[in-house]
Amino acid sequence: MGYEKKLVGVAEKVKKFLDYFPTLYNVYLVCCISTISGMMFGVDISSISAFIGTDQYKNYFNNPGSAIQGFITSAMALGSFFGSLACSFVSEPLGRRISLTFCAFFWCVGAAIQSSSQNRAQLIIGRFISGFGVGFGSTVAPVYGSELAPRRIRGFIGGLFQFSVTVGILIMFYISYGLHFINGVGSFRIAWGIQIIFGLVLFFGVFLLPESPRWLAKHGYWDEAEDVVAKIQAHGDKTNPDVQIEVSEIKEQIMIDEASKSVTYATLFNKKYCLRTITAIFAQIWQQLTGMNVMMYYIVYIFQMAGYTGNSNLIASSIQYVLNTCMTVPALFLLDKVGRRPVLLTGAVLMMIFQFCVAGILGGCSKPVNSVDGDSTVKIEIPKSNSSAARAVIAMCYLFVCSFACTWGVGIWLYCSEIWGDNAIRQRGAALSTAANWILNFAIGMYTPSSFENITWKTYCIYATFCACMFIHVLFYFPETKGKRLEEVAQMWDEHVPAWKSASWKPAVPIATDKILEKKLSVQHVEDNDNSTEDDHSMSNSEKAVQIA
Incomplete structure (x- = not known):
């Protein structure tokens, strides 16, 4: 905008x-x-x-x-x-x-x-x-x-x-x-x-x-974003597994968001x-x-x-x-x-x-x-x-x-x-x-x-x-969101999990490196440029990661 x-x-x-x-x-x-x-x-x-x-x-x-x-x-x-x-x-x-x-x-x-x-x-x-x-x-x-x-x-x-x-x-x-x-x-x-x-x-x-x-993170302050997550969740310990997963998911989601069109109502x-x-x-x-x-x-x-x-x-x-x-x-x-x-x-x-x-x-x-x-x-x-x-x-x-x-x-x-x-x-x-x-x-x-x-x-x-x-x-x-990270909730919607099965749904969320995330971003660009099918667009992040691997 x-x-x-x-x-x-x-x-x-x-x-x-x-x-x-x-x-x-x-x-x-x-x-x-x-x-x-x-x-x-x-x-x-x-x-x-x-x-x-x-x-x-x-x-x-x-x-x-x-x-x-x-x-x-x-x-x-x-x-x-x-x-x-x-x-x-x-x-x-x-x-x-x-x-x-x-x-x-x-x-x-x-x-x-x-x-x-x-x-x-x-x-x-x-x-x-x-x-x-x-x-x-x-x-x-x-x-x-x-x-x-x-x-x-x-x-x-x-x-x-x-x-x-x-x-x-x-x-x-x-x-x-x-x-x-x-x-x-x-x-x-x-x-x-x-x-x-x-x-x-x-x-x-x-x-x-x-x-x-x-x-x-969305506005480019990556180091400060990681700092806030670490201080909120692990008293500043950036090596904490929960912090690493949270930061990697934020990075992945931000990169995918930036590759997509501008968001309006x-x-x-x-x-x-x-x-x-x-x-x-x-x-x-x-x-x-x-x-x-x-x-x-x-x-x-x-x-x-x-x-x-x-x-x-x-x-x-x-x-x-x-x-x-x-x-x-x-x-x-x-x-x-x-x-x-x-x-x-x-x-x-x-x-x-x-x-x-x-x-x-x-x-x-x-x-x-x-x-x-x-x-x-x-x-x-x-x-x-x-x-x-x-x-x-x-x-x-x-x-x-x-x-x-x-x-x-x-x-x-x-x-x-x-x-x-x-x-x-x-x-x-x-x-x-x-x-x-x-x-x-x-x-x-x-x-x-x-x-x-x-x-x-x-x-x-x-x-x-x-x-x-x-x-x-x-x-x-109404799907269940208890115990799920925000990025996992997005993945659950993308996979069309029925609401009554959502409580038992478990995502596969690996800690991705910046290199892998950049590769995912390039895949997203290719999909957008090729006008991929609806099935491709609804594909979850974890499925894309499997394809890349």
Whole structure:
């Protein structure tokens, strides 16, 4: 791309500037800093959900109806959609660290605008700008973690992004809960202003981060790429077998990438990449269609239906946020021990069951009302005389959140960062799939208040059905990536390994010398010039190595 060539000089200057600062090589600390971008997303969720039911918020913004409240809530997701698509145009030429800096900058600007909002329009604009920053962070942080982490702990590292989201939700909810006792606009203004702190921590934390070794290799910094891999995986020991294999695979993949045509978003839909693109996009779509963000953004409405109002509503909501955080922790270990597919399949079944249970209880025990606690969005309520049904609804909501947190919550962000395999398309692919997540997030944020108002409890039947659909999709089309290097994942796609056989698939990955790699590159050039058949193009790297031998 022409614009990328023009940015080469800028990238070199930025890299030299960042290299002046001391660098962390502990992968856990590095990823804790980068995933603050996930914490921002969580902060946004609870900073809006904690106030939409309060008198201070409703009075100042003139009691937003279901449609306008849906747009206020989902403006952040709309901004994130555009931020995700824009991210690859920054991350590819300038690096992962600069993308995280963009994330922090837009977040701080948006938070400042929100905290000073004089009307609905300003609030929406502020949330859109903050969301634009979150789009950058949610796209690059999981990719950055997957490119740095040794494969044996990539599940844990990948899961830190979602864990950071849940921690952000929890911290900000309790801050907002305390501030809601302020009788005036200071309650939400202070809460939204505090959000700036998270952006500043990420902004200054970026100066301590190493660049992704795969980005370094792609831009010709081979020695630095090898140095980062060695320091991350073996305390600087370049003779370590894992380091040698990782570096040789990076070199091989980069050389093959350079021999191919320039990568654009259209490349993601060619014959070679189309299936993995569809898989990643639907993974993010399905995560939204579980209905989890209905529980997060509009938990106040849900508990109003169960008969909880005022302060008791916020306390009941906070328990859900605690469960969400705590149940994310087991998933950090499950993904590397059990694998990605079993975790996702189990989660889909459990969430389907609990969604149908919520729908059944509300459908059977609730009564129509004009409004609850002055909110006309909620049209049904379980009578106070039926406290057992109210407690059952809350229990099903809690169980649903636990099921999501330890399965799809963590699993999808990790899965979509590693499913691409090839270095050439990873950032563009991650950007596109993350954008799919955010546009669904926007749609759900817009649709949910109206759905509560018009079809009430049937809303949960829709999401339960989606959970059943995602189970089928994962079963037949989502390959297992546990324990595989990113380049091995690419090889698995090239060999068309069925998803249900992918867990037992074993690649042959020799440590190749530079001479052999150069020979492979020349073979690739010959194939491109001779317009080889589709079978030749889909041939795995290991098969080409056998032919060369």
